[in-house]
Amino acid sequence: MLTTTRIQNAEEKLSKASQEINNRYRLGYHIMAPANWINDPNGLIQFNGEYHVFYQHHPYDENWGPMHWGHVKSKDLVHWEHCRVALAPGDACDKDGCFSGSGVDHDGKLTLIYTGHHYIDKEKDLFYQNQNIAVSQDGVTFEKVGENPVIAEPPADSSHHFRDPKVWKHDDTWYMILGNSTKDDVGRVILYRSSDLRNWEYIGVLAQSDGTLGYMWECPDFFELDGKYVLLISPQGIEEKGDLYKNLFQTGYLVGEYDYNTNKFEHGSFTELDNGHDFYAVQTFLDDKGRRIAIGWMDMWESDMPTKADGWCGALTLPRVVTMGSNNKLLMNPVEELALLRETEHEVSTNQIISGSYLAEIKEELLEIKATFDLKNTSAQSVGIKIRGIEQEEAVLTYQLDHQKLTLDCSKLGKEKDGVRNTILEESDQLSVHVFIDRSSIEVFVNNGQATMTSRIYPREERLGIELFTENGDVKIEEFTYWKLKDVWK
Incomplete structure (x- = not known):
């Protein structure tokens, strides 16, 4: 042929x-x-x-x-x-x-x-x-x-x-x-x-x-x-x-x-x-x-x-x-061109101290998120972000300050068998997290590329929102902004 x-x-x-x-x-x-x-x-x-x-x-x-x-x-x-x-x-x-x-x-x-x-x-x-x-x-x-x-x-x-x-x-x-x-x-x-x-x-x-x-x-x-x-x-x-x-x-x-x-x-x-x-x-x-x-x-x-x-x-x-x-x-x-995907910007908070959790309710499936945690003056043992569904589902990014360990846990978002990945970060005064969420993927860029974590996710629930959290203490959030992104294939 x-x-x-x-x-x-x-x-x-x-x-x-x-x-x-x-x-x-x-x-x-x-x-x-x-x-x-x-x-x-x-x-x-x-x-x-x-x-x-x-x-x-x-x-x-x-x-x-x-x-x-x-x-x-x-x-x-x-x-x-x-x-x-x-x-x-x-x-x-x-x-x-x-x-x-x-x-x-x-x-x-x-x-x-x-x-x-x-x-x-x-x-x-x-x-x-x-x-x-x-x-x-x-x-x-x-x-x-x-x-x-x-x-x-x-x-x-x-x-x-x-x-x-x-x-x-x-x-x-x-x-x-x-x-x-x-x-x-x-x-x-x-x-x-x-x-x-x-x-x-x-x-x-x-x-x-x-x-x-x-x-x-x-x-x-x-x-x-x-x-x-x-x-x-x-x-x-x-x-x-x-x-x-x-x-x-x-x-x-x-x-x-x-x-x-x-x-x-x-x-x-x-x-x-x-x-x-x-x-x-x-x-x-x-x-x-x-x-x-x-x-x-x-x-x-x-x-x-x-x-x-x-x-x-x-x-x-x-x-x-x-x-x-x-x-x-x-x-x-x-790449900087990805800013072309942004449809609406939501600056949720700047220089706000949180203890426990802070939830921004967002139903959108296609998101870009930027969050910066001040690690100089925090009493928390760990800080992080959750991408939450309306009931049980979540993808969790956690940074443990004492071990400098960054964990991505997708076990409640389609990776039940082998859901957790870890990496160690260099010591820094802040944790800067840049996340892209698509319908079945999460890409995490930390501290200007010091670490990246890329995983497929498979949600079955509707989205509830983005939650910033601390464990055993408080932390100042220097920035928390998200963008609704457009679907280029539609």
């Missing part, structure tokens, strides 16, 4: 499926497919003045299946437009899936580099993977090149895991990193280079697990930030350790120094990038304002996904600006 026919079939299926989905948990201002399954963000790029985001997509079912590339674009990172499916599998180079990859501007053409997936024995999950290219003249319709696969097989010491190319240009040379593992299941990232995107030379290993960082490193990304080099990876197989690595798989980073001449990357230890339940496979790109912008998959493998019953599954996080903080810590904050 021709690629164009496969894409038309996928579009027809999506159009029909989108008429039948249940909208109870459909997000108001996040990237989703019109219907059915999505996972990893792919090919993030600003091209000809528009932001393009692609994503792993199964247009025929609400469960994971043969991977296509879905596609949205935007002029402002807020108002997204669905484009036609960009890639469909089934050619000799990508028989069983067009897996994750990246997008670049090559000679003025939007060019996608992606992994072709091929089953040897699907029942036993035996497969091989290669790397391919597709090119667009108009930024919407893509043609796979005749030279595919441009990298037919992994290095000799590699396992069959060989995927998720991230490609960038340094000086006049293209570089590609790939997620990979050794034959004895040690996760690593390997590096290639090319002058033309077609002929690739294997350079070697960029970074490798010391034995504690899992059997496979997915979705790598590598970039310079404030004079340091950052390697983002999504390792599979790290063992849980206290409050760390609580999700099935993680996304995090290594920061250090890199030399292109020697391919030596000297780096520090692995740090998780987000401490919520649902953040994986993050990718970044540089925009024309010089910002390093990150978007992740806002779900987690093998977690409960109630939206499957509604005919869709999966979403992407809000776009976040990544900056370098002190001690090589990456900070993430929402």
Whole structure:
């Protein structure tokens, strides 16, 4: 079957499926497919003045299946437009899936580099993977090149895991990193280079697990930030350790120094990038304002996904600006364009002392909240925010001052089995909390990106409101403001 026919079939299926989905948990201002399954963000790029985001997509079912590339674009990172499916599998180079990859501007053409997936024995999950290219003249319709696969097989010491190319240009040379593992299941990232995107030379290993960082490193990304080099990876197989690595798989980073001449990357230890339940496979790109912008998959493998019953599954996080903080810590904050979502502003209180709780009754589902607690002059043991339903439901964000521990508890809002996530904050005179609530998600940004926590939530009750609270003492609220946000998909 021709690629164009496969894409038309996928579009027809999506159009029909989108008429039948249940909208109870459909997000108001996040990237989703019109219907059915999505996972990893792919090919993030600003091209000809528009932001393009692609994503792993199964247009025929609400469960994971043969991977296509879905596609949205935007002029402002807020108002997204669905484009036609960009890639469909089934050619000799990508028989069983067009897996994750990246997008670049090559000679003025939007060019996608992606992994072709091929089953040897699907029942036993035996497969091989290669790397391919597709090119667009108009930024919407893509043609796979005749030279595919441009990298037919992994290095000799590699396992069959060989995927998720991230490609960038340094000086006049293209570089590609790939997620990979050794034959004895040690996760690593390997590096290639090319002058033309077609002929690739294997350079070697960029970074490798010391034995504690899992059997496979997915979705790598590598970039310079404030004079340091950052390697983002999504390792599979790290063992849980206290409050760390609580999700099935993680996304995090290594920061250090890199030399292109020697391919030596000297780096520090692995740090998780987000401490919520649902953040994986993050990718970044540089925009024309010089910002390093990150978007992740806002779900987690093998977690409960109630939206499957509604005919869709999966979403992407809000776009976040990544900056370098002190001690090589990456900070993430929402892009400033998200202020375009604000419809009405409600300044609830400033410089008010509370003890116990203070409730702002709000029925709205789509909200942005900013609250700042003065920690210098407080007698409270802990402070926080609750997003409350009219009866039992609530998502609770608590900061314990003596342990500097921040806790997000969603166990009464759709995550009954494994609802709690914790992280430690640096000591500070204030707790500044910036929260985005959508119909089935919560994204928390604390102290200008010192911590982020991203989780899916699944309310069944109507909303009661936002409650600020203290335990065993009082606290001054320096600011408490919320905004009703618009639904960009309506």
